[in-house]
Amino acid sequence: MIMKKLQFILLFLCLTFTSFINAQIPAGAKSPSTNIRENDYPFILPDLRVVFKVNAPEAKKVQIDLMKLYDMQKDASGNWTVTTEPQEPGFHYYSLVIDDVKVADPASKTFFGMGRMASGIEIPEAGADFYSIKNVPHGDIRNVSYFSKVTNSWRNLNIYTPPGYDENSNKKYPVLYIQHGGGEDESGWAVQGRTNIVLDNLIAEKKAEPMLVVIPNGNVTRPGENFTGYSEQAMQAFKEELLENIIPFVESKYKIKTDRENKALAGLSMGGGQSFYTGLRNTDIFANVGIFSSGLFGGIPQSGSSFDPEKIIPGILTDAESFNKKLDVFYISVGEQDQRIDATKKLIGVFKDKGLKVHFSSFPGGHEWQVWRKSLHDFAQKLFK
Amino acid sequence: MIMKKLQFILLFLCLTFTSFINAQIPAGAKSPSTNIRENDYPFILPDLRVVFKVNAPEAKKVQIDLMKLYDMQKDASGNWTVTTEPQEPGFHYYSLVIDDVKVADPASKTFFGMGRMASGIEIPEAGADFYSIKNVPHGDIRNVSYFSKVTNSWRNLNIYTPPGYDENSNKKYPVLYIQHGGGEDESGWAVQGRTNIVLDNLIAEKKAEPMLVVIPNGNVTRPGENFTGYSEQAMQAFKEELLENIIPFVESKYKIKTDRENKALAGLSMGGGQSFYTGLRNTDIFANVGIFSSGLFGGIPQSGSSFDPEKIIPGILTDAESFNKKLDVFYISVGEQDQRIDATKKLIGVFKDKGLKVHFSSFPGGHEWQVWRKSLHDFAQKLFK
Numbered sequence: 001m002i003m004k005k006l007q008f009i010l011l012f013l014c015l016t017f018t019s020f021i022n023a024q025i026p027a028g029a030k031s032p033s034t035n036i037r038e039n040d041y042p043f044i045l046p047d048l049r050v051v052f053k054v055n056a057p058e059a060k061k062v063q064i065d066l067m068k069l070y071d072m073q074k075d076a077s078g079n080w081t082v083t084t085e086p087q088e089p090g091f092h093y094y095s096l097v098i099d100d101v102k103v104a105d106p107a108s109k110t111f112f113g114m115g116r117m118a119s120g121i122e123i124p125e126a127g128a129d130f131y132s133i134k135n136v137p138h139g140d141i142r143n144v145s146y147f148s149k150v151t152n153s154w155r156n157l158n159i160y161t162p163p164g165y166d167e168n169s170n171k172k173y174p175v176l177y178i179q180h181g182g183g184e185d186e187s188g189w190a191v192q193g194r195t196n197i198v199l200d201n202l203i204a205e206k207k208a209e210p211m212l213v214v215i216p217n218g219n220v221t222r223p224g225e226n227f228t229g230y231s232e233q234a235m236q237a238f239k240e241e242l243l244e245n246i247i248p249f250v251e252s253k254y255k256i257k258t259d260r261e262n263k264a265l266a267g268l269s270m271g272g273g274q275s276f277y278t279g280l281r282n283t284d285i286f287a288n289v290g291i292f293s294s295g296l297f298g299g300i301p302q303s304g305s306s307f308d309p310e311k312i313i314p315g316i317l318t319d320a321e322s323f324n325k326k327l328d329v330f331y332i333s334v335g336e337q338d339q340r341i342d343a344t345k346k347l348i349g350v351f352k353d354k355g356l357k358v359h360f361s362s363f364p365g366g367h368e369w370q371v372w373r374k375s376l377h378d379f380a381q382k383l384f385k
Numbered sequence: 386m387i388m389k390k391l392q393f394i395l396l397f398l399c400l401t402f403t404s405f406i407n408a409q410i411p412a413g414a415k416s417p418s419t420n421i422r423e424n425d426y427p428f429i430l431p432d433l434r435v436v437f438k439v440n441a442p443e444a445k446k447v448q449i450d451l452m453k454l455y456d457m458q459k460d461a462s463g464n465w466t467v468t469t470e471p472q473e474p475g476f477h478y479y480s481l482v483i484d485d486v487k488v489a490d491p492a493s494k495t496f497f498g499m500g501r502m503a504s505g506i507e508i509p510e511a512g513a514d515f516y517s518i519k520n521v522p523h524g525d526i527r528n529v530s531y532f533s534k535v536t537n538s539w540r541n542l543n544i545y546t547p548p549g550y551d552e553n554s555n556k557k558y559p560v561l562y563i564q565h566g567g568g569e570d571e572s573g574w575a576v577q578g579r580t581n582i583v584l585d586n587l588i589a590e591k592k593a594e595p596m597l598v599v600i601p602n603g604n605v606t607r608p609g610e611n612f613t614g615y616s617e618q619a620m621q622a623f624k625e626e627l628l629e630n631i632i633p634f635v636e637s638k639y640k641i642k643t644d645r646e647n648k649a650l651a652g653l654s655m656g657g658g659q660s661f662y663t664g665l666r667n668t669d670i671f672a673n674v675g676i677f678s679s680g681l682f683g684g685i686p687q688s689g690s691s692f693d694p695e696k697i698i699p700g701i702l703t704d705a706e707s708f709n710k711k712l713d714v715f716y717i718s719v720g721e722q723d724q725r726i727d728a729t730k731k732l733i734g735v736f737k738d739k740g741l742k743v744h745f746s747s748f749p750g751g752h753e754w755q756v757w758r759k760s761l762h763d764f765a766q767k768l769f770k
Binding site for chain 1: 421422423439440441442443444445446481483484485486487488489491492493494495500501502518520523525526527528529530532539551554604638639
């Protein structure tokens, strides 16, 4: 009898304890859209701190690398937990680090960035729903293959077709070619960037012209070579890929207006550098150029000591008026906390001194996707009008 | 003088040693297509053994889980290596295991399977190029969003449109709806399955009719519920999603022939079970049903003790002739090394005894993607003729 009462009390205590454990996912906590569906962790607290939990009883050290490296604390059942500092809104790559090995966290979706399939976490931004899916007409993201004579291989690109593209069989559309950053690929703007949702919403609000958006893989190396970044050879390889393979391919397959006023070239970071080189050297092909968060201008080790735009784009300072005539939209943006901002603002000052028309926008944030989504949202509204 | 000679000898020895290290990636070794581009490891030897190397100086234990668990050996520089047994050809999910934590290997691409983003490795099969990209006309894979009244949320699906789809503006196409397995999603058939490449090649060879292939997310749960697998509730939820949301959506948006003779429903594993239930219960909607590697029939713990098809599909045994009249193609396949094969063959025997027309194919391999690619390749050639 006493034993039964004891068992009952123990059972009651166990159930209470279990409820207490479950209650550790507090009311108001949100599950990020980047979680694999069933996972409780990580979760986001109302003040945007993030709580991670990982089961790793045998590991010596477990950390989360999210904007900075956090040590996790191990409990008696082998679960490691940490609560981060409040996070900036937007999409952030992150890593789970087990005994100093950086890996993707099995709890989250992966995204191609940092040169590998990396974890990402989406921190909501209050009031920013321009990249949330809404009940408006939606376009498609199409993944297609083409043969590149530069890399001598089959390559894939993504292409956004706006709502109505299939139905309006005789209508031709303007096109934005948009490049990812270093360590990324053609999935960047399609997935992390939410290009289709940003454009669907802008088109529904009649703030952007219906357009196609071509999203290439900007990692272009000739067989046997390995030029990267801001080298002339890498820039040449990219230019050739875009002008001689990608553009002819999409123009043969899609209903596209082929004149320069209906073409735009933009990119982020390394892709911004590619747009600077290839766009501004080919204003007879592109009347619209956008450069988001480029390190080309300075502020990072790869930039070199001082940037002279006239060296890369002859005439851009000494004959700014000829560029003003050719470019309908020339747009530069950067994040306010991005180390590239000072060099970028300095260059804007130089351009304006020389009479070059350029639109400059800055957005809260560092070198990351929230700034690029906002840049696309801003830039797209200026195009083809 | 002696010191200089000594330095020269040491330098020579170092260079030789370095060459020896580099020579450890032997001639004839191949880099799998699933590697992130620049990575030397893993690589595949001519006899299909795979060599893995992971840098993890601080880890206590590092393993590779590829069809079985392999312990890796650590060297003095903190690199862990292992050479596996020869691998079966095809695509295999695998894991890197660090101190018993299963994660994705940063060296490889990730794929949604096993309920998370998991590593995969592609082992080539000599003579099997039906899923290799060729210089033939290519279709697109389109990723589109639709609103589900079953899950009360926006959902994505992939859809393959065959070459010529856009150009032939008045032509309508038959459609195959095809389901992934447990722990997978709508990317399964699109990425791991290479549906677009298999169909592009078959269409070019005139072995398959040009068709659309709709690739849904078969993980369908009503808000607040959690029925899964072969339960009636899970099957009902899937059926409703397919018949009341997905089919009306694609028929409103794409140029599709809507009669039953021009519809097929197929799936692998859990998706095969879904096709069995939803296809065979709705032969007024689907004239073609394909079931690849389903555990529904027996052979796995979830199957239950004995499978009675008449219980799920009344009349299938007692009135086989009515099914023969309705079904143009009824197709069942399984891998020869799949534990489900005995129960599957037993069911085929029962079906044939009762006069039910069914095509049975088996392929070398276990419960995996090479069998499903071959099943699709086989099944697609029978459809819509």
